[in-house]
Amino acid sequence: MNTITDFISYYGQEVEKELKHIFPKDWVIPERLEEAMSYSLFAGGKRMRPILTIAALESLNGPISSILPAAAAIEMIHTYSLIHDDLPAMDDDDYRRGKLTNHKVYGEAIAILAGDALLTHAFYVISNSLRMKEVPAEQILNLVEELSAYAGPKGMVGGQVDDMDGEQGITNIHQLEKIHIHKTGDLIVFSLRAGGHIAGANAEQLKALASFGYKIGLAFQIQDDILDIIGDEQKLGKPVLSDENSKKVTYPYLIGLDACIEKVKQLTEEAKQDITKANFPNPSRLLEIADFLMHREH
Amino acid sequence: MNTITDFISYYGQEVEKELKHIFPKDWVIPERLEEAMSYSLFAGGKRMRPILTIAALESLNGPISSILPAAAAIEMIHTYSLIHDDLPAMDDDDYRRGKLTNHKVYGEAIAILAGDALLTHAFYVISNSLRMKEVPAEQILNLVEELSAYAGPKGMVGGQVDDMDGEQGITNIHQLEKIHIHKTGDLIVFSLRAGGHIAGANAEQLKALASFGYKIGLAFQIQDDILDIIGDEQKLGKPVLSDENSKKVTYPYLIGLDACIEKVKQLTEEAKQDITKANFPNPSRLLEIADFLMHREH
Numbered sequence: 332m333n334t335i336t337d338f339i340s341y342y343g344q345e346v347e348k349e350l351k352h353i354f355p356k357d358w359v360i361p362e363r364l365e366e367a368m369s370y371s372l373f374a375g376g377k378r379m380r381p382i383l384t385i386a387a388l389e390s391l392n393g394p395i396s397s398i399l400p401a402a403a404a405i406e407m408i409h410t411y412s413l414i415h416d417d418l419p420a421m422d423d424d425d426y427r428r429g430k431l432t433n434h435k436v437y438g439e440a441i442a443i444l445a446g447d448a449l450l451t452h453a454f455y456v457i458s459n460s461l462r463m464k465e466v467p468a469e470q471i472l473n474l475v476e477e478l479s480a481y482a483g484p485k486g487m488v489g490g491q492v493d494d495m496d497g498e499q500g501i502t503n504i505h506q507l508e509k510i511h512i513h514k515t516g517d518l519i520v521f522s523l524r525a526g527g528h529i530a531g532a533n534a535e536q537l538k539a540l541a542s543f544g545y546k547i548g549l550a551f552q553i554q555d556d557i558l559d560i561i562g563d564e565q566k567l568g569k570p571v572l573s574d575e576n577s578k579k580v581t582y583p584y585l586i587g588l589d590a591c592i593e594k595v596k597q598l599t600e601e602a603k604q605d606i607t608k609a610n611f612p613n614p615s616r617l618l619e620i621a622d623f624l625m626h627r628e629h
Numbered sequence: 630m631n632t633i634t635d636f637i638s639y640y641g642q643e644v645e646k647e648l649k650h651i652f653p654k655d656w657v658i659p660e661r662l663e664e665a666m667s668y669s670l671f672a673g674g675k676r677m678r679p680i681l682t683i684a685a686l687e688s689l690n691g692p693i694s695s696i697l698p699a700a701a702a703i704e705m706i707h708t709y710s711l712i713h714d715d716l717p718a719m720d721d722d723d724y725r726r727g728k729l730t731n732h733k734v735y736g737e738a739i740a741i742l743a744g745d746a747l748l749t750h751a752f753y754v755i756s757n758s759l760r761m762k763e764v765p766a767e768q769i770l771n772l773v774e775e776l777s778a779y780a781g782p783k784g785m786v787g788g789q790v791d792d793m794d795g796e797q798g799i800t801n802i803h804q805l806e807k808i809h810i811h812k813t814g815d816l817i818v819f820s821l822r823a824g825g826h827i828a829g830a831n832a833e834q835l836k837a838l839a840s841f842g843y844k845i846g847l848a849f850q851i852q853d854d855i856l857d858i859i860g861d862e863q864k865l866g867k868p869v870l871s872d873e874n875s876k877k878v879t880y881p882y883l884i885g886l887d888a889c890i891e892k893v894k895q896l897t898e899e900a901k902q903d904i905t906k907a908n909f910p911n912p913s914r915l916l917e918i919a920d921f922l923m924h925r926e927h
Contacts, residue, residue, distance in 0.1 A: 358783045361790040368782065415745060420737035439718035443741065444790055447713060447748065448782035454752050455777035458770050468766035472756050475773050479753035484666065484746035485656045492659040492742055 335619035339382055342402075346381040347373070349403040353456055367437040367445035368452075371410050375428045379551075379624075380405045380522040386616040387523040387540055390606070393530025400460030401474060401525045404453040408482050409518060411449035414442050416491065453478070466529060473528050481521035490514030501580040511552045512545060519551075520544035539609035546602035547621050550595045554625065556581040557591050563628060599625045633917035637680055640700075644679040645671070647701040651754055665735040665743035666750075669708050673726045677849075677922075678703045678820040684914040685821040685838055688904070691828025698758030699772060699823050702751040706780050707816060709747035712740050714789065751776070764827060771826050779819035788812030799878040809850045810843060817849075818842035837907035844900035845919050848893045852923065854879040855889050861926060897923045 350372050354360065381402030388398045417424040417432040418439060424432050434442035454475060461471045480486060490513025501507055523540040524532075532540065559574045560583055574581045582591045599621050606614045648670050652658065679700035686696045715722040715730040716737060722730050732740035752773060759769045778784060788811025799805055821838040822830075830838065857872045858881055872879045880889045897919050904912045 354782075359787075360782045361787050361794065363794065364782055364787060364790045411745075415741055418738075418741065420741060440716075440793055441790065443713055443716065443718060444786050447709075447744075448786045450745065450748055451777050451781035451786060453777075454773055455781060458774040458777065462770065462774075468770050472760065472766050472769060472773075475752055475770075476756040476760075479749050479751075479756065483749035483753060484652075484658045484662055488742050488746040488749060489657075489659050489662060492662045492739065495738055496659065496661065 335616065335623050338386075338616060338619075339378075339623070342382055342385050343378045345399060346378050346402050346406060349399040350406060353403060353407070353452065355459075363437065363441060364445060364448060367433060367441045368449055370436060371414050371433050371445065372407065372449070374430050376406065376410070378406060380409055380519060383519065383522045383544070383617075383620065384526040386620055387526025387532075388530045389526075390611045390614045390617045391527065391530035391532055391536065392613050393526065397461060397464035397466050398526060398529055400456050400464065401529060402522075403460075404456040404478070405518070405522050405525065407449045407453040407456065408478070408487075411446040411453075412482075412487060412491070412518070414446040414449070418442060421491075421495070450482075461529075470528055470531075474525055477521055477524060477528070481517040486513055486517035486521075487515075490517065501585075504582065504585050507580060507582065507585060508549060511549060515552055516545045516548035519548040536609050536611065539605045539611075542605040543602045543617065543621070546598045546605070547624055550598040550602070550621075551624055553582045553591050553595050553598075554627065556583055557588065557595070558627075558629065560588060595625055633914065633921050636684075636914060636917075637676075637921070640680055640683050641676045643697060644676050644683075644700050644704060647697040648704060651701060651705070651750065653757075661735065661739060662743060662746060665731060665739045666747055668734060669712050669731050669743065670705065670747070672728050674704065674708070676704060678707055678817060681817065681820045681842070681915075681918065682824040684918055685824025685830075686828045687824075688909045688912045688915045689825065689828035689830055689834065690911050691824065695759060695762035695764050696824060696827055698754050698762065699827060700820075701758075702754040702776070703816070703820050703823065705747045705751040705754065706776070706785075709744040709751075710780075710785060710789070710816070712744040712747070716740060719789075719793070748780075759827075768826055768829075772823055775819055775822060775826070779815040784811055784815035784819075785813075788815065799883075802880065802883050805878060805880065805883060806847060809847060813850055814843045814846035817846040834907050834909065837903045837909075840903040841900045841915065841919070844896045844903070845922055848896040848900070848919075849922055851880045851889050851893050851896075852925065854881050855886065855893070856925075856927065858886060893923055 354365075384402045384405060385395070385398055388395065413427060414433045416422050417427060418434055425435050426432060433445060437445065457474055457478065458471060461474070462468070482488065490510055494510045494514050497506060497510055520541045523544040524537055527537050527540045556574060559581070582594070586594070602621050603618050606617050611617070652663075682700045682703060683693070683696055686693065711725060712731045714720050715725060716732055723733050724730060731743060735743065755772055755776065756769060759772070760766070780786065788808055791808045792812050795804060795808055818839045821842045822835055825835050825838045854872060857879070880892070884892070900919050901916050904915050909915070
């Protein structure tokens with residue numbers, strides 16, 4: 332595992348394996364529900380959030396063996412949010428990553444319930460599986476509390492509401508940033524802090540992980556908008572210029588493409604400095620991921 | 630607080646007060662989201678589940694002061710499930726308890742997100758507020774784990790899927806019971822076990838609370854169906870015979886009204902025996918609630 336691509340690919344597969352065993356063996360779950368949950372869990376996600384969790388843990392030399400359930404739970408939360416965001420009442424998307432969205436395959440009712448189930452079950456995975464790994468109860472409770480705060484009404488869900496409400500009236504980059512800080516930033520920040528908590532991070536390190544997370548989260552979002560203009564449709568799995576065609580307010584629309592490219596660089600640099608300034612015994616993977624995300628093509 | 634009606638009314642108000650303070654003071658939440666969450670939280674629910682939680686705690690002489698956050702969290706889970714069940718893609722209901730449903734007031738997107746927010750935030754309230762009350766971390770984790778199991782894909786959400794899938798093909802009472810055990814029974818059982826856990830119940834007592842819960846849950850459901858036929862529209866807040874008009878498969882439809890009335894009595898009796906057989910130091914409220922539910926008129 333010398334390169335960051337190896338690291339991402341190896342742990343992406345480990346998370347994938349973990350996601351295949353999220354239910355206790357004796358549980359009876361309606362077949363169609365389990366199928367709908369699996370469909371979206373294995374629809375080709377990049378597993379960026381779980382990878383960040385693992386990298387944050389590694390930066391503090393934490394115990395890799397106990398991190399996978401937390402990483403899987405985070406991916407479940409991310410997946411539920413995508414299923415609900417794609418619904419006809421929300422963004423009304425038929426495709427995601429080149430595949431039909433959940434409600435196009437299973438119908439709206441099952442898609443809503445599959446999302447509810449993934450959200451609820453993420454808390455089971457965190458509380459049950461981490462206990463089995465003998466992570467102390469206090470530490471697990473930190474995760475439960477932070478996950479519900481970052482993913483709830485003040486965090487991710489609140490960001491989605493602001494996004495829908497604000498879509499028409501955004502006229503400057505600060506308004507757009509405010510939305511993204513919650514809609515996508517908060518869960519990224521939690522992903523990093525979760526790794527930190529399990530590795531026993533101190534307050535300064537947790538703060539640095541949060542700051543790093545908001546910056547790479549924002550850079551990620553801007554990079555998304557850039558790729559929508561100059562990306563390769565083949566690699567993206569969706570048509571370019573889809574934002575422009577759907578009249579979405581984007582970073583390039585507000586500040587232009589060149590300023591966007593510059594901003595991604597600057598945010599990435601600042602994010603890396605947050606980590607290097609705090610005392611992390613083994614920060615290299617975190618720093619490499621920041622660069623990797625900046626240079627990604629899909 | 631001599632009578633059970635006093636008990637229910639007093640603790641109903643206490644839960645109501647607790648629900649008014651579910652957010653930390655410094656949280657910023659989109660106004661429309663908070664409004665939509667509140668609308669359904671305060672839409673005149675009977676607070677039956679929180680009352681059961683408190684009665685279970687009292688049956689074991691547990692500390693009343695630390696139970697209210699758990700009780701509030703359970704009501705939040707119940708409320709989220711009603712908001713999502715009422716959606717056009719699900720039961721498509723315009724009214725609940727005589728008031729417009731959430732999506733009729735706030736639109737479908739906000740209704741979905743208000744449900745997501747209530748579900749997520751319930752875990753915050755359980756983990757954060759119970760810690761403040763100095764409930765031991767292990768005990769809180771028991772609650773988090775059981776709540777996610779009883780409310781998730783194997784429990785309440787699974788029951789809702791079975792309900793939708795099975796609606797056409799139900800031909801006997803066992804199929805209907807199986808659906809209700811999860812759709813409504815599981816959260817009622819959790820409500821009771823939550824009170825048990827916080828009061829330090831032993832395994833036998835927890836088992837008795839679960840068995841009691843499934844039975845009164847079923848009795849409650851059958852009583853609902855009975856009231857839909859012989860109830861007072863004024864007291865019910867909805868027209869009678871609405872089940873028949875919507876072609877819903879109900880207990881009276883399957884076994885007739887008289888057998889239903891008999892079954893409610895029998896289940897209530899058996900439920901009470903579950904409690905009297907196990908060793909509860911102070912079981913009177915639980916027993917009274919079972920009778921109260923059997924005789925309710927709305």
